[in-house]
Amino acid sequence: MEIFPDWRTPLRKGANASIDWLIINFGDQFEAFANSLLGVLLLIERVLRGAPPWAILLVTALLALAVSRRWRFALGASAGMWLVGALGQWDQAMQTLALVLVSVGVSVLLGLPLGIWCARSPWVRRLVSPVLDLMQTIPSFVYLIPAAMLFGLGKVPAILATVIYAAPPLVRLTELGISQVSREAMEAGRAFGATRWQLLTGVQIPLSLPSIMQGINQTTMMALAMVVIASMIGARGVGETVLLGLQRNDAGEGLVGGLVIVVLAIVLDRIMQAGGARLQRGGT
Amino acid sequence: MALIEIRGLSTVFGPHPQAALEKVRAGMDKPGLLATTGHVLALDRIELDIEGGEIFVIMGLSGSGKSTLVRHINRLIDPTEGTVRIAGEDVTALPIPALIALRRRRLAMVFQRFGLHAHRSVLDNVAYGLEIRGVPRAQRENEARAWIERVGLAGVETQYPAQLSGGMQQRVGLARALCAGTDIILMDEAFSALDPLIRSQLQGELLALQATLGKTVVFITHDLDEALRIGNRIAILKDGALVQVGTPEDILLRPADDYVAAFVRDVNRARALRLHNALAPWPQTHPLPALARAVDVDAPIESVLPRLVGRSTPIALRKDGRIVGCVDVDAVSALLAPQG
Numbered sequence A: 001m002e003i004f005p006d007w008r009t010p011l012r013k014g015a016n017a018s019i020d021w022l023i024i025n026f027g028d029q030f031e032a033f034a035n036s037l038l039g040v041l042l043l044i045e046r047v048l049r050g051a052p053p054w055a056i057l058l059v060t061a062l063l064a065l066a067v068s069r070r071w072r073f074a075l076g077a078s079a080g081m082w083l084v085g086a087l088g089q090w091d092q093a094m095q096t097l098a099l100v101l102v103s104v105g106v107s108v109l110l111g112l113p114l115g116i117w118c119a120r121s122p123w124v125r126r127l128v129s130p131v132l133d134l135m136q137t138i139p140s141f142v143y144l145i146p147a148a149m150l151f152g153l154g155k156v157p158a159i160l161a162t163v164i165y166a167a168p169p170l171v172r173l174t175e176l177g178i179s180q181v182s183r184e185a186m187e188a189g190r191a192f193g194a195t196r197w198q199l200l201t202g203v204q205i206p207l208s209l210p211s212i213m214q215g216i217n218q219t220t221m222m223a224l225a226m227v228v229i230a231s232m233i234g235a236r237g238v239g240e241t242v243l244l245g246l247q248r249n250d251a252g253e254g255l256v257g258g259l260v261i262v263v264l265a266i267v268l269d270r271i272m273q274a275g276g277a278r279l280q281r282g283g284t
Numbered sequence B: 001m002a003l004i005e006i007r008g009l010s011t012v013f014g015p016h017p018q019a020a021l022e023k024v025r026a027g028m029d030k031p032g033l034l035a036t037t038g039h040v041l042a043l044d045r046i047e048l049d050i051e052g053g054e055i056f057v058i059m060g061l062s063g064s065g066k067s068t069l070v071r072h073i074n075r076l077i078d079p080t081e082g083t084v085r086i087a088g089e090d091v092t093a094l095p096i097p098a099l100i101a102l103r104r105r106r107l108a109m110v111f112q113r114f115g116l117h118a119h120r121s122v123l124d125n126v127a128y129g130l131e132i133r134g135v136p137r138a139q140r141e142n143e144a145r146a147w148i149e150r151v152g153l154a155g156v157e158t159q160y161p162a163q164l165s166g167g168m169q170q171r172v173g174l175a176r177a178l179c180a181g182t183d184i185i186l187m188d189e190a191f192s193a194l195d196p197l198i199r200s201q202l203q204g205e206l207l208a209l210q211a212t213l214g215k216t217v218v219f220i221t222h223d224l225d226e227a228l229r230i231g232n233r234i235a236i237l238k239d240g241a242l243v244q245v246g247t248p249e250d251i252l253l254r255p256a257d258d259y260v261a262a263f264v265r266d267v268n269r270a271r272a273l274r275l276h277n278a279l280a281p282w283p284q285t286h287p288l289p290a291l292a293r294a295v296d297v298d299a300p301i302e303s304v305l306p307r308l309v310g311r312s313t314p315i316a317l318r319k320d321g322r323i324v325g326c327v328d329v330d331a332v333s334a335l336l337a338p339q340g
């Protein structure tokens, strides 16, 4: 006796049919969206790859100095970037950096408002929370197949895959930060006649900034963790180096790629941590 | 018409306030409601008139609903039932934009737990009310600096709340409310964290402000001596209900029940009560003394105690330049030590 109905065929066919439908009816819109995202990415890439490496090293040092006010810290950050060049991965690292920056940018653009919305409405939170779980657990390849069909192979689906994987902690930490703003701080805002917008921008967001910064930091780290998968669907960069090592059975090459990713992660993490600490100077 | 009119105000905290309030109307009391439904009856049919230009003090034990009551005046809390009117306008029914305009124009508040914004410097905290209204930076900072100085905090403008002591934070909250320049100020235990010296100094400031600018102040305190010093009238809350509203002397001399009597037992009555409460006609048998030797009827009893002790003849009292009567030891001691 057969106890399992066949749900597989209708699910598969239904999903494929809806993707076909999307491509036929909205192909142009998807392409326009992909092109604008690609435009931003290419612009950042051109700046990072076009600038002389010493300029990037200098900017890294200055940025680190600005957030930490410590010379040794600035020197260390710069030395990390120099190591990337010494490992022969400068150009790849700049491509990866551009990809990570754009992915984090898109994550912030989507994740911050979503986190705020979740904090304001229990209904939205109940709806969004399982979706976030899904985004983090579902294997990337599952959504990469339709993404590649909609946007073609290359950088845009790589950005989308990265955003899907990396944005959830930002949404969660934004929501957490905003719901932890003390009742009296909010009441003080309301009592003096603040509008909802003034409460959001003048009280809630600034007071939850430490939490939001932590979210952005985690998102950045997770975006870096995605670069190998991003390379599998055609993004260039350090992920490609690792992939090459894998394909050619070249463990050394893989190690070089891995090391560069780790160094990038450490440099970005430290600079962001110091920046976050600077932002909360007087706060608790 | 009073400036602030509170009518039939009842507030229940919990998921189903309306249903819980119906249980109360059917005869359930506050502890019973909490035990059976988990709802808190915070305020129970409050009727109150607060006049423009007075300092109105609200007292009561912890948890009696004082903070909840003042939060209805600027509608930080919506009541379950009843209305609050300010200058005839029903605050509980105002649409949000009008409510915001009212808060900006007329209502400022000092919070029991300060409610300062940790990410703003002292200067920016104090200027907050003006910032919200769009006052240009230079102007609002000037204003804020003046108030910071007035509460005795000059020099800490650039510091952040977390760097200040509790008493200093409380004064920042006070300066913030005063800087908003509203005609009504709600003060929830605004002086509770201050040392006695600064406290008495700020009480004086508050009285001066009210006298010169005619501000209306709703002042919550646990300290009866403070209430008697600054209050024009005092309301006493018990378990969310008003038990007595009256002048300081009403409360001291004619407590409505044992709860109020217990409340006022430890007060320094010689300082709180004025001589006219012990006024008696000048005895026919004695010649009238010179006016210069008479004491004003509105002086506190305290001021004649040294002269009165061990003296058999009464002290003459004057009012508006003539002698209106006298006080003697017996009348004064009856006032100071009631119920034997």
Ligand SMILES: Nc1ncnc2c1ncn2[C@@H]1O[C@H](COP(=O)(O)OP(=O)(O)OP(=O)(O)O)[C@@H](O)[C@H]1O
Pocket (backbone or CB within 6 Å): B013, B014, B040, B041, B042, B060, B061, B062, B063, B064, B065, B066, B067, B068, B069, B112
């Ligand atoms: N947001 C709230 N949710 C639930 N219950 C509340 C809330 N705020 C106050 N209560 C309850 O309402 C009652 C009155 O509280 P309120 O803060 O007004 O007391 P209070 O007189 O100001 O006390 P204190 O002198 O300790 O400040 C208390 O029983 C309290 O538990």
Ligand SMILES: [Mg+2]
Pocket (backbone or CB within 6 Å): B066, B067, B068, B112, B188
């Ligand atoms: Mg209170």
